[in-house]
Structures are given as structure tokens and as C-alpha cells.
Amino acid sequence: MLFDSALWIVTTQVAAAMAAAMANQFDISSYAPEDVITRDVCIIGGGATGTYASINLKDRGQTVVVVEKEAILGGHTNTYTDPETGKKIDYGVHSYSNYSVVRDFFARFDIPLSKYTFGAKHQAFVDFQTGEQFPEFKPSFDFSAYSAQLAKYPYLPTSWTLPEMVPEDLLLPFRDFITKYSLQDIAFTIWEYSWGCGDILGQPTVYMLKAVDQPFVEGLEQGLLTTARRNNHEIYEKALEELGSDALVSSTVSAAQRNEDEKVKLVVQTPKGKKLVVASKVVVTMPPKIENMQTLGLDSQEKAIFEQFDNSAWYVFVVTDTATAPSRSPPLPGMYNLNPTPVDGIFAGWYGGPNAVSMEDAKSDILRSIVRLRDEFGVSSTETPRFLACNSHTPFQLTVPTDAIRDGFYESLEGLQGHRNTWYTGAAFLSHHAGPLWNYTHELLPSIVDAA
Template sequence: MMLLTLLILSSVGLAAAADPSLFSENDYSPDNIVNRDVLIVGGGAAGTHAAVRLKDLGKSFTLVEKSSVLGGHTHTYIDPTTGTPVEFGVHSFGNTSDTRDFFARFEIPLVDFVPARFPVHYIDFNTGDAVAVALDTNVTGYLDQVEKYPSLAYGWLTSFPVPSDLLLSFGDFVNKYSLQKIVYTIYYLGVGIGNILQQLTITVMNSVGVGILSGLQGVPGGAVVPAAGNNHAIFDKALAELRADILLNSHVVAASRPANNSGVKVVVQTPNSRKLVLAKRIIVAVLTQPENMNVFSPDEREARLFSQLKGQAFYVGLVTNTGLPVNQSYYNAASSEPDNVPLLPKTYNIQSTVLPGVFWWLYGSETALTEAAVKTAVTSQIATVRRALNVPAPAGSPQFLAFGNHTPTHVTVPAEAIASGFYRDLYGLQGYRNTWYTGAQFIDSASGIWNLTNAVVLPGLLTGL
């Protein structure tokens, strides 16, 4: 029986409990013991917003972020010559009250997002064939289906039974509702979603929802950006204001989270020392996959959920010296695949930016790759596009100005798990063992995450705090 139990716990990724001696206050100097109301893990869009809200609510916190900056997937490159900002991560934010309030908090005015328009070449990035893609922007049929499920705008469905259409593969859903003409359009809008026809319909709708579709149809106000450009400015301002309570280049080593309300103890490794954080609550603002959560010693209930989440690899960046004609964009379209949607691994597109000769690229794979491997693949497909256009190679190799790793992205679970109540159970972890959760495993947009934090996480967390 003991062996069977160990096998079951191993299969769900249950981590061993941390050594209790790690949490002994006697082993830390006074300046390495931190007492706070809340510990926030992760400084992306979710964690940064939670930290600002807690400060404004008069609660103390410490935020732990593994990188050297806040902002997560929001990347802005500043041209060293002109000072022009170029986005190569998050390009816009949903125009919601949560978004407007967050930017107003830092006195950053917003304007409607208007994407840059450049002539597009549709090319098979593997063969070099030109592909005649009929990009149909009449998405009314798809929009009619999305609007049946308004709660998707706020995250994954938790109601039962889960509508069967949402658990169809998107390919079967397209066939059921005769939406073949708009498949490439949805694929184009849901960049990073991978092999879209094989994804669940609920996954596609979470990525390409009403806001994005409204923008495609020319409805103003669906998405917004800072009036001065630079999407990362809000995170720079947040860091400047909250710096004393943020531990950058740091990570959680171990955590003690009792089931009662006695608070938590978390060991954090910083560049200069190991700290013991004593907090009443934790906000986990990173993806709850085992590689992130094992340091929190999840119990069986938690581990069974965390172990099911799977995503795919996704990378973004800026490149110059490509030899490609400027002020034009190049989209990968498979000449031999249904609806011209290329399969992973692939460069999704190579798009012109506001800086002539600087292109924004996106690359996806089913498995994680090294930065060098991604750059090699993108360089190869740039060469294929050049040959397709019959333009000469430049002197030297392409120069990569910026690189971002968004792996894993579009994290979700199989249809059977959703039908069995996975997301009901994931939401059910809110507050369990003094821990609250926010982030992309609940909804795949910054504005949606901020709504989740404001409407669900903070009200629960603040009760009794």
C-alpha cells in the first residue's frame, strides 16, 4: 500500500515537504527576516498590479521576481538613436475599467490602439512558395458563437456542464459552423496559439475574443495603449515607486503553508543573501505548473491540478539587417496545409515596425528551445523569404536587437479535464493554505488578469487581513 501511494503521488508531481530547519528564525540575521501582510511571487502584469493595489489599500507586501525588471511579457525596445519605443511583446491592453484605472494610477494617458498597416506577403516559410491567402475579415459567424459565452471575457468557464461546442477541436468547430473562410484570420489574430485547428475551441476563444474581433472590424476603443508609446512605462514607474518592497533577480527556495490561518513562511534567495519572509498570505502570480510550484510543497489536491497544465514554447524579438524590403510584412502560410495554417515549429511572421529595417518576429515550438536554436531557425526562415522575393542577402548575418521568451504560453488542459471540472477546482484553490492565485492560467490577457485580481483575489485575500 505504501508503494502504491508513493507511485500515485509521484505521478502527479507531488513535491517532498521542505526541511523544517529552513524556516527557523534563529538561523537568519534580523535584516534577513521580513514581516509582511502579503508575499507576491511574480512581477509580471499580474504581480505588479497586485502590488500596487495592496499598497493603495494600506497593506504591506514583498514581491519576488526572478528577472531584473517588472512587466513579464511586456517588452519595449527603445531605439538608442531616436528614442523611439518599439513593442515586441504585449502590443495593447483591453479597454476595460481595470486597465484605465491602473494606467490612471500612474498618470499615463491612453489612446485607442491602431495597429501599423504594411503590405503583407504570404509565403510558405519552409518552401519559399508564394501562397494566395484570402484574408477574410468578415468574422460575424465566429463572433456570433463567441458572444454565446460572455463569461469567457473574464476567464475559463467554471459552470457545468461545459458546453460541448467549446470542447471540440477548433477544426471540428470550424467544420460544424462552416467557418473555413476565416480560419487564417483567427490564426493571424491568435498569434502564439500554435496548431490552431488542433486546439480546443475554448482555448481559441480565450485568445481571440470580442475585444480583438471588434478591433478587426474597425470598432474604436476595443484596445488601448499609452499615448506616448512605450507599453513598459507603467512597469518602470511601478518599480520606481515600489522598489523598496521588491526583490529582483530572486526566487523562492521553499515555503511552509499550513492549512490553518497561522500565516506562511517563505525562504527567498536574493543575489546577496537568503531571506525568510513571514507573511499572512501569498499571492502566486506565476503559472502554476510544477516547475514553479514544487518549491511551495503542494499537497495532493494542489499537485493533481498543477501537473495537468501544459503549454507550448513561444519566443519574440526584433531583428535587423535581414535584406528584406522595408515597410512590408511577411506572414507564414503553408502551401500544403488546410486553410494555409502552418504547423509547429514555425516562425509565425516577420513584421515591419515603426523603425525602418527593424522587423518584429514570433516563433513557436511544441517543446522549449535554447535562444541560439530559435535565432538559428528564424535566420533560416528569413533567408527563405529573401529567396522567395528574389532579393540579395545583405552583408553579414541578421542582427537580433531584442529577444523575449514567453514559454510556456496558452497553458491549458485536455477537454476531458475541463469537462470534469478542472477550472472549477483550480478556482477552488483560492485561499486554500493561505494562498491566492492570479495570472495567465485563468485568462490570457493583462486586462482580464487585472479584473480577476480586483474582483476575486483581493476581496478574498483581504477578508480578515
């Protein structure tokens, strides 16, 4: 009994000490002056929208700091440099919509754009799980029946503002929507342009109509843009250089205090130790999965929203020694494609899964698929394909269940804009298209600047 009460006193003392330490971490006087970063806006996540927001907020006279967990900016944009030739290989984001916001952002960094073309001279369709080839298969690019469906929902490309009574067609599993409107001919091409989105046939149709939306279809028909130097990462390198000490890379927020009428305080773990960011406003651009968001000190309204998101898995890679020269809708997880690059003998590809797949499992499966492929193509080689780069883009395609969409999930999500001095942009708030996302962010910025 005596032992029990002694243990209780110790436990209470430990809890009290922890609570004091937690409160202390927001106390400016407990930090060296150089470890307190005071800014108008703190942007969390330095990918496509985070970089765009940081630079453009600066251009609007705001002081900013961006917190990015990776050592570089750019999010889904990956560019590999071949050490022998110096040639660049974009193996993440390839192309951009021909929008003024895209042209202006690249022009600001003096990066010329050119027309995007898909470089492969030949395409072979192969089941990566069995090696079986489909020489007769020719995907359709006739979007007319699909576009007629898209035309019913003109609000989808620019927002998640759905009618109060969400149209039942938007909630159908996509496989049933395909059947209902006889879209089987275009289904492969839609799948191909929604790579990374996981089990597209089982998802509510609204997610597919956002992944392959009307502006994207028009972009395919009218032409997309890419960087003339074939180096899509260059803009992020230049942005990082310009942001200098305003970019905290390899850094994450470990705790936050966000009260309505006070400055926001964020404890940030950086390679140079713990910093306290004191900001009037926060812009969240990282995927708002509960795992990412919980360090922001969520209230019950925010927690109830963010904990509903599920996601898919997506990996991108560069390989060599494949001894192949070589896509159908595969069961996932599985390899989507393997493409030649500007460097002979080097291939780039994408691999996806409906949920979480470990990097190790993804890499082993990619190697097995490549070996199966060369067996099927009759190429004899003892070489083991070698990874030159492999990156995870997980979590990708944040989704919520059909009933949540019907019950107004996205109205609640949009209702968070400005709540507790916090704004949001990024794919979960619109769609996975960089150009439209920059437009969305561009339109959001004035309200962030104007907020008290």
C-alpha cells in the first residue's frame, strides 16, 4: 500500500513536470533569441502549393517561413541527374496545364517552358504480374461520352463545393458509373491518367471526375507544358535559394498552440535544433492526414474531419541494368509503367498500391516485375536491375467514404479555412493537378493577407 502511494506521488510529479515542459515549449523566454522565428505566415509543407504560397506571399509583402520535412522543396516533383551525361530525367511531375498562373510562376524564376510530348516511340501493354503481352490492345482517346458526363458537374475542377444534395452518380463506385454510362472504351485511358489514385474502380466516382477533369481533358487535346530544359525540379531549387533561411528543410512541427486572438506558436524540430515559430497565420499544405495534423494541436472539429481521410500509396523510381526495352489495369499493389528516358539504358517508372506499401516491398516487387518482363520478351540477362533513385509519394489521393461525402464532409473541410488562424491548400482541397492547384492557391492568398 505504501509502495502504491509512493508510486502515485512519483507518477503525479512526472506528469506535472511533463505538463510544465509542454507549456514551457511555447514560452519565448525559454529560447535563445536566434531560435525564435517571428513571421506573418508559416507555411507547412514545401511542395507544389507550399512553394507557390511562400514565394507569392513574399511577393505580396508578407514575411514567411516554410517548414518542409524533406531536405529539398518540390513534393511530387523528382528530377534525376545522370552523373555521366549530366542529362536530366523527370520521374515525378511531368507536365503542366497551359494556365497563366503556371506561365507566370515559371517566368518569375526565368525558367522557359515548352510543349510537353510523350517521348516513347513504341508502347507495349504487358501484365507486369504475369508477363503476358497484349499486342492488339489500342487504348481509346475518344473522351466525348466521358466529357458529356463531366459537363454535368462544372463546379468540380475549381472546388469541393458540392450541391447540398450530392448527385447520386457522383457517389457510385466508379466501376458502376462506367457501366451505367457505357464508358468501357475510355476506362483504360482514365485509369492511366489517374495513376497513383489506388483502387479507382471502387472509389466514389467524384474522385475520378476530379482526377481526370474537364480542364485536364482539354489540356490533353490542346497541349500541355513542361520545362524546356527538361528539369521540372529547377523551380524548387531556385525557390529554395531565394527563400534562404526562410525555408526550414528536414524539419517538422512537433507541437502547436493556435488560439483565435493570439499569434500562433509552432515548435519546429530542425537539423539545427528546436525553433519556436511565432506567426500571425498558418497555411497547411502537407497532406492533411491525421498522422501529419495531430502535432498542430487539433480541436474536436478539426480532429473529426482529418481522421476520416484514407490514402493510396505511390512510388516513383529510376532503374538501370534492366536489359529490357519495354502497360492494362493491374491488380494493386503493382507496377504501372516502365518508360525509356533521355539516357540510354536508364528507365523510369511508377508503382502504386491502394493503401500503405513499404518501400522495401515496393522495390522487391518492381525488381520481380522487371525480371518477369524481360523473360517474357526473351531477353537473357543475369544482371539484377539496379535502382538509381526511388521516392515515396505516399500518402497520395486522400479519400473519405461515400457516406461522409453525402453527409457534407467537404463542406466541413472547406469550412476550416481561416479557423484558428489556419488556412489550407493542396491536393486534398482540390485535385491532383499542379496548375489548377496554383490557381486555387493564388485565389486563396488575398484572404490570408487580408486576415487580421
